[in-house]
Amino acid sequence: MSGVGPIRQDWEPVMIRKKAPTAAARKDEKAVNAARRAGAEVETVKKYNAGSNKPASSTTSLNTKKLDEDTENLAHEHVPTELKKAIMKARMEKKLSQAQLAQMINEKPQVIQEYESGKAIPNQQIISKLERALDAKLRRKK
Template identity: 75%
Template sequence: MAGNGPITQDWEPIVIRKKAPTAAAKKDEKAVNAARRSGAEIETVKKSTAGTNKAASSSTSLNTRKLDEETENLTHERVSSELKKNIMQARLGKKLTQAQLGQLINEKPQVIQEYESGKALPNQQIITKLERVLGVKLRGKK
């Protein structure tokens, strides 16, 4: 296109129209009616779940029923009472507050409080830090 002169732009609007979707459906309906009039044998099938999510929801209802029937009570493992006592005794032996101990292991005081109350989920890294700072073996055989 080089050398053909300046490029001009055509600013005329272009309108693109789609055919109405009802036209195709009417043709099919007309063909079926014509076939009925001629006496030809016609088999029509109505799809009951066409255009819906009924098939997908029926499988989830089975899963929810299984969950409802599940009787096993699943909970996370919490800090053992022995570990709670060991942490508290070692901290008090070093004359540290929960906040001071938390600062020494670079954790929030709330973490120490959760461990001592037994609400925390046991984390091996935190327990290792506690053992190092307190100088006590908290887990396993003493």
């Protein structure tokens, strides 16, 4: 093998990034770094569920707030007996199954089943959808 020199490999490191940071993120990062260099105290907060597409449920947060404030009775509010009976009666009068009613109000059949069994946490938006779909007044004034 004459004329062949030693084998040489010329490897250079390659950096792979998923996504370049946005202009706003770079600007924020520069401001934080400048503050740190100046000796200022910097507090950063991790935003949980910031990238998720789920809306924050207002009902859940209200019930959570009630539970936090309540010191004696630590239980979520459930569907009152009168409401669950009214839903069942109105649904039977319309000759609808739970699945058909759920489809009419764009909810899962499990939601209707939970309301009729009294296990659901009352949500005024769902109750108003049920009232419209069943053409019945389900809520009573206390």
